[in-house]
């Protein structure tokens with residue numbers, strides 16, 4: 001119902017921007033102004049963010065239905081509770097005032113977001129053109145570094161897109177091998193759990209669908225990557241940053257690294273083709289311990305089970321691995337690419353099918369109470385891994 005209201009608030013019709021600006025001078029917003037403002041919201045080119053969307057939702061409900069007298073949603077019904085809270089906060093604000101406030105807010109959003117969208121995209125970005133990564137290329141090696149150390153390199157939506165972009169660029173540049181690593185004490189803490197809080201107008205179902213599409217595309221880039229792909233696991237790795245290791249050609253780990261796939265704890269299920277690759281790499285019994293029971297492996301254990309190629313003392317990790325990689329990068333690049341093709345190509349079709357199936361199972365899992373509760377618990381700082 002709340003989603004229906006949000007959709008209604010964004011229902012499409014012709015642009016009335018000019019009319020709206022004239023009406024802003026009037027004392028009270030008319031029904032027509034209100035409808036125009038709804039259209040204005042619909043036409044925004046940039047997402048105004050959850051806080052503003054909640055405010056718009058609350059004002060819309062107040063303007064059309066009056067004060068909130070709906071029962072308060074349960075504590076775990078995170079999204080509907082946030083909406084209820086926003087509406088309830090408006091107390092006994094008269095319908096006309098809510099309507100005027102909605103019109104004013106829509107108008108201010110329109111001017112601030114439209115003007116910021118005129119700034120050249122990327123003008124204040126780092127020279128690499130990435131917000132969440134550092135990408136360098138030298139000595140025949142393209143190095144992609146996950147660069148959100150304050151968030152333990154959690155992979156937010158932007159980072160998923162940037163990794164795909166960096167991989168596509170690396171597949172075409174003149175380097176012969178590509179390396180993925182992390183900045184700071186973590187390799188990566190996996191999927192950024194706040195990804196689940198940015199709910200689109202179509203509600204949680206649309207969010208789950210979009211996430212499954214994103215995940216499938218993301219994992220697909222690793223399946224199809226044509227050059228030798230090497231992970232330098234500099235510290236703990238969690239979730240999807242572990243599962244996709246089965247798609248890498250070599251995995252070098254610091255002895256500080258750990259490997260953790262706590263999917264059951266999170267009400268989720270395996271991805272990154274791990275339901276297939278981990279079974280091949282370590283056999284069903286060990287794969288089950290990791291993927292079903294969430295057993296965390298040390299670097300030594302992960303190496304013994306074939307997930308990691310070699311473990312190095314943390315103190316010499318960077319020096320030793322880079323020396324080795326620089327030697328690899330001097331090998332004839334076409335021979336390496338073709339050898340990878342020979343080794344990997346017969347599995348590609350199977351991997352894409354596994355990827356599709358894992359994503360479709362996860363799409364359902366993300367809507368489960370088990371998953372939503374786990375995310376709420378993390379966000380409310382009630383649980384960590």
Ligand SMILES: CCCC/C=C/CC(=O)SCCNC(=O)CCNC(=O)[C@H](O)C(C)(C)COP(=O)(O)OP(=O)(O)OC[C@H]1O[C@@H](n2cnc3c(N)ncnc32)[C@H](O)[C@@H]1OP(=O)(O)O
Nearest residue numbers: 150151152154189190191192193194211215239240384385
């Ligand atoms: C769309 C495709 C979806 C694909 C799905 C993939 C599935 C997965 O990847 S499942 C794995 C999800 N990851 C987690 O559950 C890890 C959650 N994080 C933690 O349990 C802990 O943060 C930690 C054990 C990794 C580290 O604990 P520590 O005490 O050392 O540090 P913190 O103070 O907790 O973290 C610092 C900072 O970073 C934020 N953060 C860390 N990890 C995540 C994360 N995965 N998502 C969002 N935010 C994360 C943490 O909240 C802290 O932020 P603040 O300083 O702002 O509080």
